[in-house]
Amino acid sequence: MARIVMKFGGTSVANLERIRASAAFVRREVEDGHSVAVVVSAMAGETNRLVALCEEAGPPAPALDARFVEHDAIVSSGEQVTSGLLALVMQQMGFRARSWQGWQIPFNTDESHGKARIRSIESNAIGDAMDRGEVAVVAGFQGVNREARITTLGRGGSDTSAVALAAVVGAERCDIYTDVDGVYTTDPRLTKQARRIGKISYEEMLEMASVGAKVLQTRSVEMAMAHGVRLRVLSSFDPPDAGASGTLICDEDEIVEQNIVTAVTPDFNEAAVTVLAVPDEPGRAAGLFTKLAEANINIDMIVQSASREPGFANISFTTKEDDLDRAVEVLGEVQAQIGYKSLQADRNVAKISVVGLGMKSHAGVASIMFQTLAEKGINIHNISTSEIKISVLIDSDAAEYAVRSLHDAYGLEKAN
Amino acid sequence: MARIVMKFGGTSVANLERIRASAAFVRREVEDGHSVAVVVSAMAGETNRLVALCEEAGPPAPALDARFVEHDAIVSSGEQVTSGLLALVMQQMGFRARSWQGWQIPFNTDESHGKARIRSIESNAIGDAMDRGEVAVVAGFQGVNREARITTLGRGGSDTSAVALAAVVGAERCDIYTDVDGVYTTDPRLTKQARRIGKISYEEMLEMASVGAKVLQTRSVEMAMAHGVRLRVLSSFDPPDAGASGTLICDEDEIVEQNIVTAVTPDFNEAAVTVLAVPDEPGRAAGLFTKLAEANINIDMIVQSASREPGFANISFTTKEDDLDRAVEVLGEVQAQIGYKSLQADRNVAKISVVGLGMKSHAGVASIMFQTLAEKGINIHNISTSEIKISVLIDSDAAEYAVRSLHDAYGLEKAN
Numbered sequence: 073m074a075r076i077v078m079k080f081g082g083t084s085v086a087n088l089e090r091i092r093a094s095a096a097f098v099r100r101e102v103e104d105g106h107s108v109a110v111v112v113s114a115m116a117g118e119t120n121r122l123v124a125l126c127e128e129a130g131p132p133a134p135a136l137d138a139r140f141v142e143h144d145a146i147v148s149s150g151e152q153v154t155s156g157l158l159a160l161v162m163q164q165m166g167f168r169a170r171s172w173q174g175w176q177i178p179f180n181t182d183e184s185h186g187k188a189r190i191r192s193i194e195s196n197a198i199g200d201a202m203d204r205g206e207v208a209v210v211a212g213f214q215g216v217n218r219e220a221r222i223t224t225l226g227r228g229g230s231d232t233s234a235v236a237l238a239a240v241v242g243a244e245r246c247d248i249y250t251d252v253d254g255v256y257t258t259d260p261r262l263t264k265q266a267r268r269i270g271k272i273s274y275e276e277m278l279e280m281a282s283v284g285a286k287v288l289q290t291r292s293v294e295m296a297m298a299h300g301v302r303l304r305v306l307s308s309f310d311p312p313d314a315g316a317s318g319t320l321i322c323d324e325d326e327i328v329e330q331n332i333v334t335a336v337t338p339d340f341n342e343a344a345v346t347v348l349a350v351p352d353e354p355g356r357a358a359g360l361f362t363k364l365a366e367a368n369i370n371i372d373m374i375v376q377s378a379s380r381e382p383g384f385a386n387i388s389f390t391t392k393e394d395d396l397d398r399a400v401e402v403l404g405e406v407q408a409q410i411g412y413k414s415l416q417a418d419r420n421v422a423k424i425s426v427v428g429l430g431m432k433s434h435a436g437v438a439s440i441m442f443q444t445l446a447e448k449g450i451n452i453h454n455i456s457t458s459e460i461k462i463s464v465l466i467d468s469d470a471a472e473y474a475v476r477s478l479h480d481a482y483g484l485e486k487a488n
Numbered sequence: 489m490a491r492i493v494m495k496f497g498g499t500s501v502a503n504l505e506r507i508r509a510s511a512a513f514v515r516r517e518v519e520d521g522h523s524v525a526v527v528v529s530a531m532a533g534e535t536n537r538l539v540a541l542c543e544e545a546g547p548p549a550p551a552l553d554a555r556f557v558e559h560d561a562i563v564s565s566g567e568q569v570t571s572g573l574l575a576l577v578m579q580q581m582g583f584r585a586r587s588w589q590g591w592q593i594p595f596n597t598d599e600s601h602g603k604a605r606i607r608s609i610e611s612n613a614i615g616d617a618m619d620r621g622e623v624a625v626v627a628g629f630q631g632v633n634r635e636a637r638i639t640t641l642g643r644g645g646s647d648t649s650a651v652a653l654a655a656v657v658g659a660e661r662c663d664i665y666t667d668v669d670g671v672y673t674t675d676p677r678l679t680k681q682a683r684r685i686g687k688i689s690y691e692e693m694l695e696m697a698s699v700g701a702k703v704l705q706t707r708s709v710e711m712a713m714a715h716g717v718r719l720r721v722l723s724s725f726d727p728p729d730a731g732a733s734g735t736l737i738c739d740e741d742e743i744v745e746q747n748i749v750t751a752v753t754p755d756f757n758e759a760a761v762t763v764l765a766v767p768d769e770p771g772r773a774a775g776l777f778t779k780l781a782e783a784n785i786n787i788d789m790i791v792q793s794a795s796r797e798p799g800f801a802n803i804s805f806t807t808k809e810d811d812l813d814r815a816v817e818v819l820g821e822v823q824a825q826i827g828y829k830s831l832q833a834d835r836n837v838a839k840i841s842v843v844g845l846g847m848k849s850h851a852g853v854a855s856i857m858f859q860t861l862a863e864k865g866i867n868i869h870n871i872s873t874s875e876i877k878i879s880v881l882i883d884s885d886a887a888e889y890a891v892r893s894l895h896d897a898y899g900l901e902k903a904n
Contacts, residue, residue, distance in 0.1 A: 088544045122569065128504045129576035139576065145587050146572035149565035153538065156562035160545035160555065171561050175591065176636055220592055 114150025284339030332430030530566025644705035700755030748846030
């Protein structure tokens with residue numbers, strides 16, 4: 073029988089009732105003869121409570137930046153508690169189980185407290201426990217650095233913990249249990265036509281995560297792709313025997329019938345900035361983007377167009393809505409230096425992306441998109457593309473209509 | 489300058505405000521040039537919350553007793569959080585500080601989860617940190633066993649952690665900060681005459697702890713005595729500069745003017761059991777006490793007296809009120825075997841103890857006690873004594889009056 077890694081997020085372990093419901097999924101895998109390791113998040117709300125305590129303790133003293141060392145020691149206690157509770161519940165059901173903290177395995181990371189990266193994982197102890205039929209309940213999100221200090225992997229880090237563990241123990245599958253039952257062709261809140269996708273390739277999932285689909289963090293999908301870990305997203309809120317199998321994220325070779333377009337992904341957390349009348353000389357645009365990068369502001373969908381005034385250009389780009397105020401501030405500081413005339417900022421925009429591996433070999437995906445939006449009278453501000461994705465920036469008022477129209481146009485209600 | 493260990497209990501770290509107040513005491517010691525390690529408990533209420541979660545997860549499965557392994561992993565997270573928060577607050581004040589978990593030091597214990605005993609403490613890392621002026625904030629109550637599993641030391645274990653650490657780093661003093669400002673000649677809620685004791689010997693403190701004074705756990709005082717650690721009990725609720733110096737618990741040689749009697753300690757958590765008409769044959773009484781010991785019920789103040797019926801004896805003893813029902817149940821099970829006639833149980837009793845090193849060399853302490861109680865018309869049920877203590881069992885209704893009368897009779901309102 074195979075080794076399986078299962079991961080339960082915060083809402084799946086929010087209280088003892090939910091922990092018992094999640095334990096029933098573990099029981100099923102063990103009774104099916106699998107060797108199981110389980111990675112758990114903190115109980116829903118617990119990480120926020122602990123972070124709030126850290127913040128109440130005050131920002132770091134200027135000369136010392138030991139803040140995040142303690143932050144990690146404090147916040148990692150959330151997963152420690154859940155791992156112990158799930159182990160207790162599994163024991164209660166009659167199974168052999170024990171909790172594993174990051175430092176007990178160990179899960180070795182670099183020194184970047186608060187956003188550590190995994191260097192290596194000792195797989196022997198966990199693998200041995202799994203082989204002798206003991207459920208290994210692993211505290212997610214945490215590791216230990218060379219100085220034996222506790223580190224954390226950043227938000228969504230428990231998914232990364234699970235995928236990394238699945239890679240080192242050679243798991244047949246890494247099942248991510250969450251509060252949705254899979255990845256959908258689009259946000260089901262926007263159209264009833266949205267369908268759960270049975271299988272999706274790593275590349276498509278990565279594009280979807282990067283354009284705003286929130287089911288999985290980009291980082292965990294990247295790691296799964298790099299190590300060939302088959303990831304499955306499914307709900308811990310369905311009964312274990314309901315037969316719903318979630319969404320499998322796997323190599324494209326495993327997907328027999330590939331759709332040309334797999335999903336339409338909206339992102340409402342976008343804002344547009346237009347810098348008007350930038351002198352059209354080498355280095356001026358670069359100056360803008362360097363300043364934004366130095367302020368750690370990510371930008372996307374850059375378009376440069378000629379200004380009405382000769383010798384000047386307009387530059388527009390998008391950024392996350394949360395970063396907009398800082399972007400405007402940073403650009404304001406360099407106005408004299410860059411020599412642009414004025415700035416425009418717009419929060420009422422949304423990015424709609426069409427993602428599909430089939431675009432590599434099928435022409436016409438873009439033209440269907442533009443034609444559909446044109447027919448519906450929806451104006452496109454910006455466009456950006458990758459090999460398997462086309463994104464357009466439109467007014468946010470029109471976003472829901474655009475999603476429904478595109479979902480129809482690509483026939484996604486009949487998805488695999 | 490000296491090495492100092494400071495310990496803050498749950499009420500002294502109950503929230504960020506209290507943690508900051510406690511940090512002010514640490515600041516004072518550091519500014520006085522001392523090298524400081526601080527041991528912390530969980531925030532008040534946190535251990536109970538975590539224990540309740542464990543209990544909600546269910547009692548141990550019959551065949552497996554791994555329950556307390558997970559219990560310890562879960563419950564120890566409380567001290568982990570406090571240690572991080574106090575380190576953050578100290579950093580915020582401009583000091584170098586870091587948290588230390590039991591496994592990071594390490595604090596090596598035996599395998600007895602839930603009530604582990606300390607085997608050894610690696611003092612190098614902590615000592616080095618102290619020497620370079622870094623405040624070492626140590627999570628109390630926890631250690632690690634040979635299998636690298638987290639263990640806990642049982643209730644009151646943080647005091648034991650602090651004393652053990654003080655012993656291995658050769659601290660000049662171990663200051664236990666709590667919500668009372670020292671050890672009193674009697675419970676101040678019973679008489680306004682009660683006075684804080686400036687210095688008290690280990691032996692007296694041990695007797696007081698064993699007869700119900702709750703300021704310190706017996707175990708931490710025993711350890712302090714064994715290793716010659718000078719312990720001070722003081723309040724974190726007074727301002728750091730108030731000059732109140734608490735109570736020093738130290739070797740009797742350090743106490744220049746020794747009182748004959750140091751304290752009058754009441755214990756209301758007592759119950760009396762009388763077993764009537766036990767056949768007066770060798771082994772019958774032993775049979776009773778063996779059964780109680782097997783049920784892990786502690787008993788005290790044993791008195792055997794002749795029964796009115798020849799060939800039979802009455803045996804009475806005291807036990808903790810919480811254990812009374814189980815004691816009665818256990819004795820009921822062996823009634824036929826032992827052959828006694830009947831049982832009486834009485835919850836309305838209290839034990840009043842008079843403690844003082846001076847009793848070793850001064851006669852008359854007992855006679856003052858008996859005479860005082862007789863004058864006040866207070867009936868004594870049982871008596872037990874040690875070299876430096878006399879305890880009497882009386883009706884609990886009379887306890888407060890007895891305490892006040894004895895406090896007066898020994899002149900304790902003029903204590904050192």
